[in-house]
Amino acid sequence: MSDMKTCFKRVDYDLSNLLHYLDIGDIGLPDIQRPFVWSNAKVRDLFDSMYRGFPVGYFLFWENAQTNGAKQIGVGDKVHSAPSRLIVDGQQRLTSLYAVFRGKRVLDEDYRERKIEIAFCPRTGAFEVADAAIRRDPEWIPNISELWASGNSSFKMVKGFLKTLTAKVELSEEEEELISHNLDRLFDLQKYPFTALEIAATVDEEQVADIFVRINSEGVKLNQADFILTLLSVFWDAGRAELEQFCRNSRQPPALGSPPSPFNHFIEPDPDQMLRVSVALGFSRGRLKSVYQVLRGKDLDNGEFSADRRDAQFEVLRQAQAKVLDLTCWHQFLSALVGAGYRSGEMISSQNALLYAYAIYLIGRTQCKVPEHQLQKVIGRWFFFASLTGRYTSSPESVMDGDLNRLRGVSDAAQFMAILDELMSSQLTGDFWTTTLPAALNSSSARNPELFAYVAAQNRLNAPVLFSHKKVSDLLDPSLKTKKKALERHHLFPRAWLQGEGQEDLKVINQMANYALLEWPDNIDISDDPPAVYVPQIRPRFSENEWARMHELHALPDSWECMAYDDFLVARRKLMADIVRRGFETLR
Structure with missing residues:
Protein backbone atom coordinates (compact mmCIF):
# COMPACT_ATOMS: atom_id res chain seq x y z
CA MET A 1 0.00 0.00 0.00
CA SER A 2 1.24 3.51 -0.78
CA ASP A 3 2.01 5.71 2.23
CA MET A 4 1.71 8.91 0.18
CA LYS A 5 -0.42 11.56 1.87
CA THR A 6 -1.86 14.89 0.83
CA CYS A 7 0.82 17.45 1.69
CA PHE A 8 -1.42 20.52 1.94
CA LYS A 9 -4.52 21.83 3.67
CA ARG A 10 -7.18 24.29 2.54
CA VAL A 11 -7.51 27.63 4.37
CA ASP A 12 -10.09 30.33 3.57
CA TYR A 13 -9.32 34.03 3.87
CA ASP A 14 -10.98 37.27 3.00
CA LEU A 15 -8.80 39.87 1.33
CA SER A 16 -8.58 42.17 4.36
CA ASN A 17 -7.13 39.32 6.42
CA LEU A 18 -4.58 38.49 3.72
CA LEU A 19 -3.48 42.11 3.63
CA HIS A 20 -3.29 42.22 7.43
CA TYR A 21 -1.08 39.12 7.52
CA LEU A 22 1.18 40.73 4.92
CA ASP A 23 1.35 43.94 6.98
CA ILE A 24 2.38 42.18 10.19
CA GLY A 25 4.82 39.86 8.39
CA ASP A 26 2.96 36.61 8.99
CA ILE A 27 2.80 35.94 5.23
CA GLY A 28 6.08 36.57 3.45
CA LEU A 29 5.58 38.64 0.32
CA PRO A 30 9.04 39.77 -0.78
CA ASP A 31 9.33 43.32 -2.06
CA ILE A 32 9.47 41.65 -5.44
CA GLN A 33 9.87 37.88 -5.51
CA ARG A 34 10.75 38.42 -9.10
CA PRO A 35 10.14 41.57 -11.17
CA PHE A 36 6.47 42.38 -11.49
CA VAL A 37 5.54 41.22 -14.99
CA TRP A 38 1.83 41.99 -15.05
CA SER A 39 0.70 44.97 -17.07
CA ASN A 40 -1.54 47.60 -15.48
CA ALA A 41 -4.29 46.38 -17.82
CA LYS A 42 -4.02 42.92 -16.32
CA VAL A 43 -4.35 44.36 -12.82
CA ARG A 44 -7.43 46.25 -14.03
CA ASP A 45 -8.92 42.99 -15.30
CA LEU A 46 -8.23 41.35 -11.92
CA PHE A 47 -10.21 44.04 -10.10
CA ASP A 48 -12.99 43.93 -12.66
CA SER A 49 -13.37 40.17 -12.18
CA MET A 50 -13.43 40.50 -8.40
CA TYR A 51 -15.96 43.34 -8.61
CA ARG A 52 -18.23 41.15 -10.73
CA GLY A 53 -17.92 38.31 -8.21
CA PHE A 54 -15.94 36.03 -10.52
CA PRO A 55 -13.32 33.59 -9.12
CA VAL A 56 -9.75 34.74 -9.69
CA GLY A 57 -7.77 31.67 -8.57
CA TYR A 58 -6.21 30.37 -5.39
CA PHE A 59 -2.96 30.97 -3.53
CA LEU A 60 -0.40 28.36 -2.59
CA PHE A 61 1.60 28.94 0.62
CA TRP A 62 4.29 26.93 2.37
CA GLU A 63 4.45 26.87 6.13
CA ASN A 64 7.88 27.99 7.25
CA ALA A 65 9.39 25.75 9.91
CA GLN A 66 12.43 27.97 10.42
CA THR A 67 11.15 31.27 11.81
CA ASN A 68 13.16 31.87 14.98
CA GLY A 69 15.74 34.59 14.57
CA ALA A 70 15.19 34.94 10.84
CA LYS A 71 15.33 38.37 9.24
CA GLN A 72 12.02 39.71 8.05
CA ILE A 73 11.60 40.52 4.41
CA GLY A 74 10.82 43.97 3.13
CA VAL A 75 11.27 47.24 4.97
CA GLY A 76 9.71 48.67 8.08
CA ASP A 77 8.92 47.14 11.43
CA LYS A 78 6.88 43.95 11.46
CA VAL A 79 5.16 42.25 14.35
CA HIS A 80 6.61 38.89 13.34
CA SER A 81 10.37 38.55 12.92
CA ALA A 82 9.92 36.07 10.06
CA PRO A 83 6.91 34.91 8.06
CA SER A 84 5.20 31.68 9.02
CA ARG A 85 4.05 31.20 5.43
CA LEU A 86 5.92 31.72 2.18
CA ILE A 87 4.22 32.29 -1.17
CA VAL A 88 4.69 29.50 -3.68
CA ASP A 89 2.05 30.44 -6.24
CA GLY A 90 -0.03 33.59 -6.72
CA GLN A 91 2.74 36.09 -6.03
CA GLN A 92 1.92 38.31 -9.01
CA ARG A 93 -1.75 38.37 -8.06
CA LEU A 94 -1.07 39.09 -4.40
CA THR A 95 1.49 41.76 -5.30
CA SER A 96 -1.17 43.43 -7.49
CA LEU A 97 -3.69 43.45 -4.65
CA TYR A 98 -1.19 44.64 -2.05
CA ALA A 99 0.18 47.37 -4.34
CA VAL A 100 -3.28 48.76 -5.11
CA PHE A 101 -4.85 48.45 -1.66
CA ARG A 102 -1.76 49.87 0.07
CA GLY A 103 -0.73 52.31 -2.67
CA LYS A 104 2.70 50.69 -3.09
CA ARG A 105 4.94 50.95 -6.14
CA VAL A 106 6.24 47.84 -7.93
CA LEU A 107 9.37 47.10 -9.97
CA ASP A 108 8.97 46.28 -13.64
CA GLU A 109 11.11 43.84 -15.65
CA ASP A 110 13.79 46.52 -16.09
CA TYR A 111 13.81 47.17 -12.32
CA ARG A 112 12.19 50.57 -12.66
CA GLU A 113 9.59 51.63 -10.11
CA ARG A 114 6.06 51.70 -11.48
CA LYS A 115 2.88 52.99 -9.87
CA ILE A 116 -0.29 51.04 -10.57
CA GLU A 117 -3.23 53.44 -10.90
CA ILE A 118 -6.56 51.74 -11.54
CA ALA A 119 -9.52 54.05 -12.16
CA PHE A 120 -13.19 53.32 -11.42
CA CYS A 121 -16.36 54.91 -12.80
CA PRO A 122 -19.10 54.60 -10.09
CA ARG A 123 -21.90 55.39 -12.54
CA THR A 124 -21.09 52.43 -14.86
CA GLY A 125 -19.03 50.16 -12.62
CA ALA A 126 -16.20 50.19 -15.19
CA PHE A 127 -12.48 49.86 -14.43
CA GLU A 128 -9.73 51.40 -16.55
CA VAL A 129 -6.02 52.13 -16.34
CA ALA A 130 -5.84 55.81 -15.39
CA ASP A 131 -4.81 58.27 -18.09
CA ALA A 132 -4.83 62.07 -18.44
CA ALA A 133 -8.44 62.21 -19.73
CA ILE A 134 -9.74 60.05 -16.88
CA ARG A 135 -7.93 62.17 -14.29
CA ARG A 136 -9.78 65.25 -15.59
CA ASP A 137 -13.19 63.57 -15.68
CA PRO A 138 -15.26 64.04 -12.48
CA GLU A 139 -17.17 60.83 -13.29
CA TRP A 140 -14.08 58.77 -12.46
CA ILE A 141 -12.09 57.97 -9.34
CA PRO A 142 -8.64 58.07 -10.99
CA ASN A 143 -6.84 55.96 -8.38
CA ILE A 144 -8.88 53.52 -6.29
CA SER A 145 -5.91 53.06 -3.93
CA GLU A 146 -6.95 56.34 -2.29
CA LEU A 147 -10.26 54.81 -1.15
CA TRP A 148 -8.57 52.42 1.27
CA ALA A 149 -5.40 54.40 1.96
CA SER A 150 -7.42 57.39 3.27
CA GLY A 151 -8.80 55.38 6.18
CA ASN A 152 -12.27 56.88 5.68
CA SER A 153 -15.43 54.85 6.07
CA SER A 154 -17.48 53.86 3.02
CA PHE A 155 -20.15 56.40 4.11
CA LYS A 156 -17.66 59.30 4.06
CA MET A 157 -16.16 58.08 0.80
CA VAL A 158 -19.56 57.88 -0.94
CA LYS A 159 -20.69 61.20 0.48
CA GLY A 160 -17.49 62.94 -0.60
CA PHE A 161 -17.62 61.60 -4.14
CA LEU A 162 -21.28 62.55 -4.61
CA LYS A 163 -20.61 66.06 -3.29
CA THR A 164 -17.77 66.55 -5.78
CA LEU A 165 -19.72 65.10 -8.71
CA THR A 166 -23.00 66.97 -8.08
CA ALA A 167 -21.06 70.23 -8.04
CA LYS A 168 -20.37 69.63 -11.75
CA VAL A 169 -23.09 67.23 -12.92
CA GLU A 170 -26.80 67.10 -12.10
CA LEU A 171 -27.81 63.66 -10.76
CA SER A 172 -31.21 62.07 -10.27
CA GLU A 173 -32.06 60.24 -7.06
CA GLU A 174 -31.82 56.93 -8.91
CA GLU A 175 -28.36 57.81 -10.25
CA GLU A 176 -27.16 58.77 -6.78
CA GLU A 177 -28.44 55.47 -5.44
CA LEU A 178 -26.72 53.51 -8.24
CA ILE A 179 -23.43 55.34 -7.66
CA SER A 180 -23.68 54.75 -3.91
CA HIS A 181 -24.36 51.04 -4.47
CA ASN A 182 -21.41 50.67 -6.88
CA LEU A 183 -19.04 52.50 -4.53
CA ASP A 184 -20.10 50.34 -1.60
CA ARG A 185 -19.49 47.25 -3.73
CA LEU A 186 -16.03 48.53 -4.65
CA PHE A 187 -15.22 49.38 -1.04
CA ASP A 188 -16.32 45.88 0.03
CA LEU A 189 -13.74 44.19 -2.19
CA GLN A 190 -11.82 43.99 1.09
CA LYS A 191 -14.20 41.15 1.95
CA TYR A 192 -13.55 39.23 -1.28
CA PRO A 193 -13.05 35.53 -0.39
CA PHE A 194 -9.86 33.68 -1.29
CA THR A 195 -8.83 30.07 -0.86
CA ALA A 196 -5.25 29.19 -0.05
CA LEU A 197 -3.67 25.75 -0.17
CA GLU A 198 -0.98 25.60 2.48
CA ILE A 199 1.85 23.09 2.16
CA ALA A 200 2.89 21.63 5.51
CA ALA A 201 6.18 22.69 7.08
CA THR A 202 7.19 19.03 7.27
CA VAL A 203 7.24 18.65 3.50
CA ASP A 204 10.72 18.10 2.12
CA GLU A 205 12.32 21.03 0.24
CA GLU A 206 12.75 18.95 -2.89
CA GLN A 207 9.03 18.20 -2.89
CA VAL A 208 8.24 21.89 -2.52
CA ALA A 209 10.75 22.67 -5.25
CA ASP A 210 9.02 20.09 -7.45
CA ILE A 211 5.71 21.87 -6.79
CA PHE A 212 7.38 25.16 -7.74
CA VAL A 213 8.56 23.76 -11.05
CA ARG A 214 5.26 22.01 -11.87
CA ILE A 215 2.97 24.96 -11.18
CA ASN A 216 2.34 27.38 -14.00
CA SER A 217 0.56 30.48 -12.79
CA GLU A 218 -0.80 32.90 -15.41
CA GLY A 219 1.82 31.73 -17.89
CA VAL A 220 4.74 32.64 -15.59
CA LYS A 221 6.49 29.38 -14.73
CA LEU A 222 8.20 29.18 -11.38
CA ASN A 223 11.62 27.54 -11.26
CA GLN A 224 14.27 26.43 -8.82
CA ALA A 225 16.02 29.80 -8.76
CA ASP A 226 12.75 31.52 -7.77
CA PHE A 227 12.59 29.25 -4.76
CA ILE A 228 16.10 30.16 -3.60
CA LEU A 229 15.44 33.85 -4.22
CA THR A 230 12.43 33.52 -1.91
CA LEU A 231 14.70 32.07 0.78
CA LEU A 232 17.02 35.03 0.30
CA SER A 233 14.09 37.40 0.76
CA VAL A 234 13.26 35.68 4.05
CA PHE A 235 16.70 35.05 5.54
CA TRP A 236 18.94 37.60 3.79
CA ASP A 237 16.92 40.45 2.34
CA ALA A 238 19.98 42.68 1.92
CA GLY A 239 21.59 40.07 -0.33
CA ARG A 240 18.48 39.89 -2.47
CA ALA A 241 18.46 43.69 -2.74
CA GLU A 242 22.14 43.71 -3.80
CA LEU A 243 21.38 41.23 -6.59
CA GLU A 244 18.47 43.30 -7.84
CA GLN A 245 20.46 46.55 -7.70
CA PHE A 246 23.31 44.99 -9.69
CA CYS A 247 20.88 43.74 -12.35
CA ARG A 248 19.05 47.07 -12.44
CA ASN A 249 22.30 48.97 -12.98
CA SER A 250 23.45 46.55 -15.69
CA ARG A 251 20.59 47.76 -17.91
CA GLN A 252 21.45 51.45 -18.01
CA PRO A 253 24.75 53.03 -19.10
CA PRO A 254 26.12 55.17 -16.26
CA ALA A 255 25.79 58.92 -16.59
CA LEU A 256 28.93 60.95 -17.28
CA GLY A 257 30.89 61.38 -14.07
CA SER A 258 28.92 58.75 -12.15
CA PRO A 259 30.66 55.83 -10.37
CA PRO A 260 31.39 52.55 -12.22
CA SER A 261 28.45 50.26 -12.92
CA PRO A 262 27.87 46.69 -14.13
CA PHE A 263 26.54 47.98 -17.47
CA ASN A 264 28.02 46.10 -20.43
CA HIS A 265 27.30 45.14 -24.04
CA PHE A 266 27.05 41.38 -23.44
CA ILE A 267 24.24 40.60 -21.03
CA GLU A 268 21.50 42.17 -18.93
CA PRO A 269 21.52 39.56 -16.16
CA ASP A 270 18.58 38.66 -13.94
CA PRO A 271 18.99 38.01 -10.19
CA ASP A 272 18.53 34.27 -10.62
CA GLN A 273 21.38 34.18 -13.15
CA MET A 274 23.84 35.96 -10.84
CA LEU A 275 22.62 33.72 -8.02
CA ARG A 276 23.65 30.67 -10.06
CA VAL A 277 27.17 32.09 -10.31
CA SER A 278 27.29 32.68 -6.54
CA VAL A 279 26.10 29.13 -5.84
CA ALA A 280 28.70 27.70 -8.23
CA LEU A 281 31.47 29.73 -6.61
CA GLY A 282 30.42 29.30 -2.99
CA PHE A 283 29.23 25.70 -2.96
CA SER A 284 30.82 24.22 -6.13
CA ARG A 285 27.37 23.16 -7.28
CA GLY A 286 25.85 23.51 -10.72
CA ARG A 287 22.49 22.05 -9.67
CA LEU A 288 20.35 24.41 -7.66
CA LYS A 289 18.00 21.81 -6.19
CA SER A 290 20.58 20.60 -3.66
CA VAL A 291 21.12 24.15 -2.40
CA TYR A 292 17.59 24.58 -0.96
CA GLN A 293 18.42 22.29 1.94
CA VAL A 294 21.85 23.79 2.48
CA LEU A 295 20.50 27.32 2.75
CA ARG A 296 17.79 26.31 5.19
CA GLY A 297 20.38 24.77 7.49
CA LYS A 298 19.45 21.15 6.94
CA ASP A 299 21.91 18.42 7.79
CA LEU A 300 21.93 16.20 4.71
CA ASP A 301 22.81 13.15 6.84
CA ASN A 302 20.21 13.25 9.63
CA GLY A 303 17.64 15.65 8.10
CA GLU A 304 17.68 17.98 11.12
CA PHE A 305 17.54 21.77 10.82
CA SER A 306 19.98 24.05 12.60
CA ALA A 307 19.86 27.84 12.76
CA ASP A 308 23.65 27.89 13.29
CA ARG A 309 24.19 25.74 10.22
CA ARG A 310 21.87 27.96 8.20
CA ASP A 311 23.76 31.10 9.30
CA ALA A 312 27.08 29.48 8.37
CA GLN A 313 25.84 28.53 4.91
CA PHE A 314 24.47 32.02 4.29
CA GLU A 315 27.84 33.41 5.29
CA VAL A 316 29.42 31.27 2.55
CA LEU A 317 26.86 32.65 0.10
CA ARG A 318 27.52 36.23 1.30
CA GLN A 319 31.23 35.91 0.64
CA ALA A 320 30.65 34.33 -2.78
CA GLN A 321 28.10 36.94 -3.82
CA ALA A 322 30.45 39.77 -2.81
CA LYS A 323 32.99 38.40 -5.29
CA VAL A 324 30.38 37.79 -8.01
CA LEU A 325 29.08 41.37 -7.78
CA ASP A 326 32.54 42.93 -7.53
CA LEU A 327 32.75 45.30 -10.49
CA THR A 328 36.46 44.76 -11.02
CA CYS A 329 35.95 41.01 -11.34
CA TRP A 330 32.90 41.51 -13.57
CA HIS A 331 34.58 43.84 -16.04
CA GLN A 332 37.86 41.92 -16.08
CA PHE A 333 35.93 38.79 -16.98
CA LEU A 334 34.03 40.57 -19.75
CA SER A 335 37.32 41.90 -21.11
CA ALA A 336 38.42 38.26 -21.47
CA LEU A 337 35.48 37.72 -23.82
CA VAL A 338 36.50 40.75 -25.87
CA GLY A 339 40.02 39.36 -25.96
CA ALA A 340 38.61 36.09 -27.29
CA GLY A 341 37.03 37.92 -30.23
CA TYR A 342 33.50 38.28 -28.90
CA ARG A 343 32.41 41.88 -29.00
CA SER A 344 28.77 42.10 -27.86
CA GLY A 345 25.61 40.27 -26.90
CA GLU A 346 24.81 39.81 -30.59
CA MET A 347 27.59 37.20 -30.68
CA ILE A 348 26.46 35.35 -27.55
CA SER A 349 24.39 32.27 -28.39
CA SER A 350 24.32 30.93 -24.82
CA GLN A 351 23.99 33.04 -21.69
CA ASN A 352 24.65 29.87 -19.69
CA ALA A 353 28.08 29.64 -21.29
CA LEU A 354 28.81 33.23 -20.30
CA LEU A 355 27.58 32.88 -16.70
CA TYR A 356 29.31 29.57 -16.05
CA ALA A 357 32.51 30.91 -17.59
CA TYR A 358 32.26 33.78 -15.11
CA ALA A 359 32.00 31.30 -12.22
CA ILE A 360 35.10 29.47 -13.49
CA TYR A 361 36.91 32.81 -13.91
CA LEU A 362 36.16 33.64 -10.25
CA ILE A 363 37.38 30.22 -9.11
CA GLY A 364 40.63 30.81 -10.98
CA ARG A 365 41.00 34.33 -9.62
CA THR A 366 40.01 33.83 -5.97
CA GLN A 367 40.58 30.15 -5.23
CA CYS A 368 43.55 29.32 -7.45
CA LYS A 369 45.22 32.75 -7.59
CA VAL A 370 45.88 32.52 -11.33
CA PRO A 371 47.78 35.63 -12.50
CA GLU A 372 45.35 37.89 -14.35
CA HIS A 373 47.28 37.90 -17.64
CA GLN A 374 47.16 34.09 -17.73
CA LEU A 375 43.57 33.94 -16.49
CA GLN A 376 42.40 36.27 -19.25
CA LYS A 377 43.78 33.90 -21.88
CA VAL A 378 42.53 30.65 -20.40
CA ILE A 379 39.04 32.02 -19.68
CA GLY A 380 38.80 33.56 -23.15
CA ARG A 381 39.76 30.17 -24.56
CA TRP A 382 37.28 28.39 -22.27
CA PHE A 383 34.39 30.63 -23.27
CA PHE A 384 35.28 30.28 -26.97
CA PHE A 385 35.30 26.50 -26.51
CA ALA A 386 32.09 26.35 -24.43
CA SER A 387 30.22 28.58 -26.86
CA LEU A 388 31.51 26.81 -29.98
CA THR A 389 30.64 23.33 -28.72
CA GLY A 390 27.33 24.24 -27.06
CA ARG A 391 28.73 22.80 -23.83
CA TYR A 392 25.95 24.18 -21.63
CA THR A 393 23.08 23.84 -24.09
CA SER A 394 21.84 20.39 -23.10
CA SER A 395 21.50 19.58 -19.36
CA PRO A 396 23.56 22.65 -18.42
CA GLU A 397 23.32 22.11 -14.65
CA SER A 398 24.60 18.54 -14.92
CA VAL A 399 27.49 19.53 -17.18
CA MET A 400 28.45 22.43 -14.91
CA ASP A 401 28.23 20.15 -11.88
CA GLY A 402 30.76 17.88 -13.55
CA ASP A 403 33.08 20.78 -14.38
CA LEU A 404 32.90 22.08 -10.81
CA ASN A 405 33.63 18.62 -9.44
CA ARG A 406 36.84 18.58 -11.44
CA LEU A 407 37.85 21.94 -9.93
CA ARG A 408 36.69 21.24 -6.37
CA GLY A 409 39.58 21.59 -3.92
CA VAL A 410 42.01 22.83 -6.59
CA SER A 411 44.08 25.73 -5.25
CA ASP A 412 47.03 25.73 -7.63
CA ALA A 413 47.09 27.97 -10.73
CA ALA A 414 48.94 25.45 -12.91
CA GLN A 415 46.54 22.65 -11.97
CA PHE A 416 43.53 24.89 -12.63
CA MET A 417 44.71 25.68 -16.15
CA ALA A 418 45.73 22.07 -16.79
CA ILE A 419 42.24 20.81 -15.92
CA LEU A 420 40.57 23.30 -18.28
CA ASP A 421 43.05 22.51 -21.05
CA GLU A 422 42.40 18.79 -20.61
CA LEU A 423 38.63 19.27 -20.82
CA MET A 424 39.01 21.33 -23.99
CA SER A 425 41.52 19.08 -25.75
CA SER A 426 39.41 15.99 -25.04
CA GLN A 427 36.62 17.45 -27.19
CA LEU A 428 38.50 19.61 -29.69
CA THR A 429 40.22 16.70 -31.43
CA GLY A 430 41.48 16.59 -35.00
CA ASP A 431 38.23 14.98 -36.06
CA PHE A 432 36.29 17.85 -34.47
CA TRP A 433 38.04 20.43 -36.65
CA THR A 434 37.99 18.44 -39.89
CA THR A 435 34.66 16.62 -39.66
Missing part, protein backbone atom coordinates in the same frame (compact mmCIF):
# COMPACT_ATOMS: atom_id res chain seq x y z
CA THR A 436 32.37 17.69 -36.80
CA LEU A 437 32.71 21.46 -37.21
CA PRO A 438 32.32 21.57 -41.03
CA ALA A 439 29.16 19.46 -40.61
CA ALA A 440 27.85 21.86 -37.94
CA LEU A 441 28.45 24.78 -40.31
CA ASN A 442 25.96 23.15 -42.69
CA SER A 443 23.18 25.31 -41.29
CA SER A 444 21.05 28.33 -42.17
CA SER A 445 20.54 29.45 -38.55
CA ALA A 446 21.27 33.12 -38.00
CA ARG A 447 22.29 32.51 -34.35
CA ASN A 448 24.49 29.49 -34.77
CA PRO A 449 27.33 29.32 -32.19
CA GLU A 450 29.69 28.03 -34.87
CA LEU A 451 29.02 31.17 -36.93
CA PHE A 452 29.73 33.41 -33.93
CA ALA A 453 32.96 31.49 -33.28
CA TYR A 454 33.94 32.04 -36.92
CA VAL A 455 33.45 35.82 -36.57
CA ALA A 456 35.29 35.80 -33.23
CA ALA A 457 38.17 33.99 -34.94
CA GLN A 458 38.22 36.62 -37.67
CA ASN A 459 38.49 39.25 -34.94
CA ARG A 460 41.38 37.37 -33.37
CA LEU A 461 43.14 37.10 -36.75
CA ASN A 462 42.63 40.84 -37.52
CA ALA A 463 40.66 39.99 -40.63
CA PRO A 464 39.70 42.85 -42.92
CA VAL A 465 36.10 43.32 -43.87
CA LEU A 466 35.49 41.59 -47.19
CA PHE A 467 36.20 44.00 -50.07
CA SER A 468 37.34 46.69 -47.61
CA HIS A 469 40.49 48.00 -45.93
CA LYS A 470 38.73 48.24 -42.54
CA LYS A 471 38.85 45.53 -39.91
CA VAL A 472 35.91 43.33 -38.91
CA SER A 473 36.64 44.00 -35.22
CA ASP A 474 36.45 47.76 -35.65
CA LEU A 475 33.05 47.72 -37.31
CA LEU A 476 31.63 45.28 -34.73
CA ASP A 477 32.33 47.75 -31.91
CA PRO A 478 29.05 47.87 -29.93
CA SER A 479 29.70 51.49 -28.92
CA LEU A 480 29.18 52.57 -32.54
CA LYS A 481 25.76 54.18 -32.81
CA THR A 482 24.75 54.42 -36.45
CA LYS A 483 21.43 54.63 -38.27
CA LYS A 484 22.39 51.56 -40.27
CA LYS A 485 24.59 48.67 -39.21
CA ALA A 486 28.19 49.26 -40.26
CA LEU A 487 28.42 45.58 -41.25
CA GLU A 488 25.78 43.50 -42.95
CA ARG A 489 25.56 39.80 -43.70
CA HIS A 490 25.72 39.49 -47.47
CA HIS A 491 24.86 36.53 -49.71
CA LEU A 492 28.02 35.80 -51.71
CA PHE A 493 25.77 34.08 -54.23
CA PRO A 494 22.75 36.45 -54.19
CA ARG A 495 19.36 35.00 -53.37
CA ALA A 496 17.61 36.39 -56.43
CA TRP A 497 20.31 35.00 -58.72
CA LEU A 498 20.15 31.53 -57.10
CA GLN A 499 16.37 31.51 -57.42
CA GLY A 500 16.76 32.48 -61.05
CA GLU A 501 19.02 29.44 -61.44
CA GLY A 502 16.26 27.22 -60.04
CA GLN A 503 17.30 27.02 -56.37
CA GLU A 504 14.13 27.68 -54.31
CA ASP A 505 15.10 26.10 -50.97
CA LEU A 506 15.81 28.99 -48.58
CA LYS A 507 17.70 26.68 -46.23
CA VAL A 508 20.17 26.07 -49.04
CA ILE A 509 20.24 29.73 -50.16
CA ASN A 510 20.76 31.03 -46.61
CA GLN A 511 23.57 28.64 -45.70
CA MET A 512 26.16 30.11 -43.34
CA ALA A 513 28.81 29.34 -45.93
CA ASN A 514 27.01 31.67 -48.36
CA TYR A 515 27.35 34.67 -46.04
CA ALA A 516 30.12 37.17 -45.46
CA LEU A 517 30.29 40.44 -43.53
CA LEU A 518 30.35 43.46 -45.84
CA GLU A 519 30.09 47.19 -45.31
CA TRP A 520 26.54 48.14 -46.18
CA PRO A 521 27.42 50.40 -49.19
CA ASP A 522 29.17 47.44 -50.84
CA ASN A 523 26.19 45.23 -50.06
CA ILE A 524 23.91 47.65 -51.89
CA ASP A 525 26.32 47.99 -54.87
CA ILE A 526 26.60 44.23 -55.37
CA SER A 527 22.82 43.89 -55.47
CA ASP A 528 21.74 40.69 -57.29
CA ASP A 529 24.76 40.20 -59.54
CA PRO A 530 26.42 36.76 -59.38
CA PRO A 531 30.01 36.66 -58.06
CA ALA A 532 31.34 35.95 -61.56
CA VAL A 533 30.10 39.46 -62.45
CA TYR A 534 30.81 41.57 -59.34
CA VAL A 535 34.12 40.05 -58.19
CA PRO A 536 36.11 41.15 -61.31
CA GLN A 537 34.70 44.67 -60.83
CA ILE A 538 35.96 44.85 -57.24
CA ARG A 539 39.32 43.08 -57.77
CA PRO A 540 41.27 46.15 -59.09
CA ARG A 541 40.78 47.99 -55.77
CA PHE A 542 43.28 45.71 -54.00
CA SER A 543 46.88 44.61 -54.32
CA GLU A 544 47.78 40.96 -54.89
CA ASN A 545 48.73 40.50 -51.22
CA GLU A 546 45.62 42.29 -49.93
CA TRP A 547 43.38 40.22 -52.16
CA ALA A 548 45.03 36.94 -51.13
CA ARG A 549 44.87 37.77 -47.40
CA MET A 550 41.24 38.83 -47.65
CA HIS A 551 40.30 35.57 -49.37
CA GLU A 552 42.29 33.54 -46.85
CA LEU A 553 40.67 35.15 -43.76
CA HIS A 554 37.18 34.97 -45.26
CA ALA A 555 37.61 31.28 -46.05
CA LEU A 556 37.08 31.78 -49.79
CA PRO A 557 38.40 29.00 -52.08
CA ASP A 558 40.54 29.90 -55.05
CA SER A 559 38.42 31.04 -58.00
CA TRP A 560 35.31 30.61 -55.84
CA GLU A 561 33.34 33.07 -57.95
CA CYS A 562 33.39 30.57 -60.82
CA MET A 563 32.55 27.46 -58.76
CA ALA A 564 29.24 25.62 -58.82
CA TYR A 565 27.22 26.74 -55.78
CA ASP A 566 27.04 23.30 -54.10
CA ASP A 567 30.79 22.74 -54.55
CA PHE A 568 31.48 26.23 -53.16
CA LEU A 569 29.50 25.50 -49.97
CA VAL A 570 31.38 22.27 -49.26
CA ALA A 571 34.78 23.83 -49.87
CA ARG A 572 34.06 26.97 -47.84
CA ARG A 573 32.76 25.09 -44.77
CA LYS A 574 36.10 23.31 -44.48
CA LEU A 575 37.99 26.60 -44.78
CA MET A 576 35.67 28.30 -42.26
CA ALA A 577 36.32 25.49 -39.77
CA ASP A 578 40.05 26.03 -40.25
CA ILE A 579 39.67 29.77 -39.56
CA VAL A 580 37.84 28.93 -36.32
CA ARG A 581 40.68 26.56 -35.35
CA ARG A 582 43.32 29.17 -36.11
CA GLY A 583 41.47 31.83 -34.14
CA PHE A 584 41.12 29.50 -31.17
CA GLU A 585 44.79 28.60 -31.23
CA THR A 586 45.80 32.27 -30.98
CA LEU A 587 44.38 32.16 -27.43
CA ARG A 588 47.02 29.72 -26.19
